[in-house]
Structures are given as C-alpha cells and as structure tokens.
Amino acid sequence: MIEKINRLKIAVIGDVMLDHYIFGNVDRISPEAPVPVLNVKDEKFYLGGAANVAKNLRDLGVNVYLIGCIGKDESANTFKKLCENENINTKLIELNRITTKKTRIVAHSQQIVRVDRELKQPIDSKAKSEILKTLEKEHIDAIIISDYGKGVISAKLIEDLRNKFDKFISVDPKVNHTKMYKNVDLITPNLKETQDMSKVEIQNDNDLKKAAYEIIKNTKCKYLLVTQGENGMTLFSEKGLVCHEKALAKEVYDVTGAGDTVIAVSTMCFALGFEPIKAVKLSSIAASIVVGKRGTSSVKFEEIKEYL
Template sequence: MISHLRTQHPKILVVGDLMVDHYLFGSCERISPEAPVQVVQVQKEQDLLGGAGNVVNNLLSFGAKVSVASVIGKDSAGEWIKQRLDKKGVETLLIQEDRPTTKKSRVIASHQQIVRIDKEEAKPITKKSEEQIIEIISQNSFDLILLSDYGKGVLTPTLTQQIIAMSNVPIFIDPKGKDYSKYKGADLITPNKKEASEASGITIKDDTSLQQAGFFLKKNFDLKNVVITLSEEGMAIFDEKMSKIPTFAKEVYDVTGAGDTVLGAFGFACASGLSLHEAAHFANLAAGVVVGKVGAATATLDEIEAYEKALGHRGAEDAIKSFDEIAAIAKRAKKSGAKVVFTNGCFDILHLGHVKYLQKAKELGDILIVGLNSDSSVKRLKGKSRPINPQYDRAYILASLEAVDYVVIFEEDTPYELIKKIEPDILVKGADYKDKEVVGSDIAKETILIEFVDGKSTTKIIERIQNND
C-alpha cells in the first residue's frame, strides 16, 4: 500500500476554516500570589497552521498537490497564514474580510494542556466571498475536494451545497454542528462519536446504537459513505454494511488535529486509487502516528510505514477482500511491476498439504491471491455435509498464513469471473489437473501445476475421524 502511495501525487482542494494554532510550552512549578491559579514559565512558543490548515499540512506530508480556498482577516495572523502557505508551495485563494483570523493559543506544561484561549468571530462569510470560492472551483480541476468545517463561517449551508452540487469529483467532509442537512449528497463524512450522536439524536454506547446512528446519517442525509471515528476504539465504516476497524495507537499524548489527519488520509488514499476500506486502514495508521505527538502534528509516509512494521502484524480481516477491491489491488500491483499469483480451492480443514502448496505458490511471484469457494459453492461441489468450517472461518485462517496476501470468497462453482477481474500473471493449481483443463488458463499469462503432499486431504481427515482412526 505505502509503496503505491509513494508514486501518487493527487491534486486536492481544501475548503474550510483556516486558523493559527499558537503554542506556549513551559514549566509549571508554583501558584500565583494574585489568584489561586498556576504560573507557567514559558520556555518556547510556536505557531502552526490549524483547522483546515492542518488538513493541508497532512496532505503535503503524504505527497499531495494541494490548493486551499478560505477566508482570513486583515490582521497579522491572516498575513502569517498567507506567507506560510506560500512558503509551502500551496496554491491559495485567501479572501480577506473585516473579521479577526481565528487564533487558538494553548498553554502546555509537562505534556499537559493547561488552558486554551480562542480569538475568533464565527460569523458566516459574505455572499461575495462564497461566489469567489465557487468561481475558483469551477475554473480548476481537482481529483478530490475536502471540506474542513470548524464552524467558523466559511462553509455556509449555501456554499457547501453549491460545492457538492457542482462538483464531478468526490467530496469528503469533516463535519461540525448538529444539523447535517448542509452536507446532503456528500461522498463521505467523518464525524467522531460525539458528533455522530448529536447529529443523529442517537447516543452511541454500543455496537447496536453505533450501527443505528451511522445508517441514520447515511440515509437521512443521502450520504454515500459515513466513517465514525471512535477514539481508542478505532473507527466504523458505513457503506453497504458496518465495518469496525481497530485503532493502532500505542500511546496517546495529544488528540489535537487527529480528525484533520483522518480526513486528509482518507482524501489522499482514495484520490490515489485505494478503496474506502484500504483508505481506512491507512487513516488509522496515520492517526496512530499523530496522536503519539504533541500538538496538531502530521505523519509522513515513511513514519506510517515504520509504524506499521513496528506493530508486527497484519490483521487477517484486512486481507479478506471483495471482487472490486481485489481487482483494484491487482491492477496497482501489476502497474508497479509486481507479479500476481492466483490459486483457488475450498480449503475446508487446513492441513500440511495446503500450507506447503500455498508456500510454493507464493514463491512463484510477489502477491498471492487465494480464491475461496463460498459455503454454498462447497455444498454443490462436495455434498450437503460440507463444508465442515464456514466460509468466514476458512477465509480468516487462510488470511493468517504468511504466504497468503489476500483472500476473496466467490459464490460460483468456478473462479472464472474472479480470474477475469484479477487477470493474474500466474495461475496455480494442483498436479491432479495435469490432464484437465484449468479454469482461467486462457486469462492468466502462465499456468503452473504444483505437486501435493502425498496422503494429505480434507476428505481423508474426515474419513479418519468418522472411522475413529
């Protein structure tokens, strides 16, 4: 995944509330004689791009080409934002209005935030500013548009709906407030658990209420997809069904800007050709890196790759893919020069013969995809008493093997349609197909037969159990 993302530089527009995140770092060792409050001795100050600016920072760290449209004030904070974005090479439409630029000052001592001081005026931008933002969108082409809504007035209901209606590229949104009607028709929104609870009117306290809230938002606001971030519990994706993805965070120092990282990661990954579920895996890793830092931080692809390796494992569930997902994965792999190997079977009771067979298949290329007969398919092929193990169990066990990269369940009697989707470089079957036609051999570049381990088969294992042997 990361190797593919390194080659991608999608053009992404960020529209939303820009602000300055001002940090004062120091030590706190005494109480003020003037009032019962702590005294912080400031040792360092730092200004960072905040709000939509942090989304921009995250996209830049991933390697995207970024443009931004927003409104700033006619003040030093607004000028600082403009200079900072120019220095980073970001194309900007920064409209100046008679309002203060939002600035959030955080006082931090011993890695703990003591107080936050906000300077802002959260009023809707003018109609003229709305028209200027629409004009810049209509005059330029982007691969994806991200709307970063902090409720400071840039993303008015009128502007938000105009952007969604006029755009021919995906619109991903980090929402704000309780009324999501202004986001109607968006491709993806990424509220956290509290925001999703407030917007749906359903208090999320378990998986049942989580599912109800997610699908309420999806249905009532005509959203193609919803992702609810769940802090230390990871995130939940709502497309055709609800899927939960666990968090990868080891230590949490500061959640400031974590939502910006999630939005930016989803946008970058999907604009680079990854599926929503692959993007969720990437976003979870990126968020895991960011919350281990102090302040509105970012994560580079190098950091994310190192973090993934440090975790020491790949979740088996992440390796179980749909037809469309595996087709996209195979296409990207072949484009990058990797050799894709495909084999298939029932793999009902996994045994030594299966493992050695799959190890040999993996040695033939770079990526091994296993097509797995569904339960109904196995019954038609093997009889009503089979399979012994249900399809999800079989898929999970296969996906846990080191030799196997991906598993795809197919319902048909043969994997021909799946092979057409994947177009593998090498098709592998057992040596018992020596005098038979191998399904899909007309599609794969090469077909290779592998010898089985003598005496090892699911049928023989079942017979031994039945005979108490």
C-alpha cells in the same frame, strides 16, 4: 501509489485557523489569584483547522489547494508565512474580521487553558462566489470540506460544489450543520459528533450502527467513517457495516488534529481508487502516528512506510 499521489490534486475548503502553543513550567501559584504561574520556555505556531488538513495532504505528497478566509491582522501574516513554508497553494479571501487563532497553554506536557480569538459570522455571497470561481480554474480530483462553524461553509456552498463539480466530496462535520451535508461522498465524525448528529445515545455497537444509519438516511451520504479514539474507527455505507479498524497507537501524546489526518488520508485513498477497507486501514495507521506527536501534527508518507 507514490506516483499516483504526486499527480493527485485535492482542494480543501473551510475554516482556516492559526494554532498557537505556549510551552512552559509551573512551580508556584499566583499571589494575585488562585491560578498557576507559567514560566514560558517555548512558543510555536502551527497551521490549524482546514489548513492542517491541507498540511497533512502536502506532507503525503498530494498537490493541495487551500481555500479559506482570513482577517487583516498579524495572525493572518503569520498564517500566510506558514502556508508558504509548507508549499501550500492558497486562495485566502481577506475579510474585515479577525483571523481565527487558538492559543493553547501547556505546562509539563499538560494543556492547562485554551484562549480562542474568533468571529463566527457567515461569509457573504461575494466571498462564496470567489471560492467557486477559484475552483473552476483548477483541475481538482477531490474536495474536502473542513467545517469548524466559523462561517465559511454553508448549505448553498455545498450544494453548488456538488452541482458544479463532479468530484469526490468529503466532510469533516460540525454537529449543528448536519442538514447541510446532503449527498456528499464521505462524512468523518468522531463518536460524540455521531451521537449528537443522530440524536442516538451510543452505549454499544448496536447503538453505533443505529446512529450511523440515521445520519446516512438524513444526509444520503455514500460513506460514514466514525472515529472512536482508543476504540478505532468504523466505516458504514447505506448497505450496512463496511469494516472496523482497531486503534493502532502504542502511545497517545496529543489527539489535536487527529481528525484532520483521518479525513486527509481517507479522501486521498478514495480519490486514488482504493477499496474502502484499505482506505480505512491506511487512515488508522496515519492517525496512530499523529497522536504520538506533540501539538497539531501531520504524517509523512515515509512514516507510514516505516510503520508498515
């Protein structure tokens, strides 16, 4: 398996972002307004969005190619340095827009506020053409579409990817883009996204099945992997329920980025030819490891071996 991972090459296309964490303590309320005063102790930057998916793959030993759009600002410089440090091959298209940056302020291990800097304007046709030309030059085994609704992913781009490249395509979805994901191989929504995408209120297992089949019917995707936090994850196909895997996490510290880990590991497994049940099992193990870490995290192959 390790030998196959090292030969695997996966492209991650989507909305890249910079995750910024400010850690500190709060021991008083501001005299200026009824808000806590944070005494900053530490500050860190992480790869976020599609870039965290790429980091997950790289940490597992996969050859990864990250394609996305950034601005011409300091956040872009920080982002590029992080990619270099992680040995992630990139094709970053620089546009006249700000680089998406999410700042999370954490006091005593509790997030108290998040500040987003972003622009959601769709990219132009020139940028889309650059994405396709980049992939034509690379030998890719699978494609992950990481859609955060910031403007990179469109129905036309997905259609072109599907028509031009006969590869396994998975999608980490954005609810209001459901109609875009036609005929892809795998979609990985969480429970709320499944409910919103299907317009089925989920109260029990039967509701979950109904919602899953509705999404599969509308998108004609091959597989739908629904992540459900403490209730584990369930894989569906057009033929019915494939398997359910219980949550394995012993302690949940931070769920940020867990979805990125799931789509990275599940896509890797499908690209390697794993049986669907084994792909879900390994994805569940990886997710259980990553939620036990602080901040947007990834999982290394050695950690999975140790867990097993």
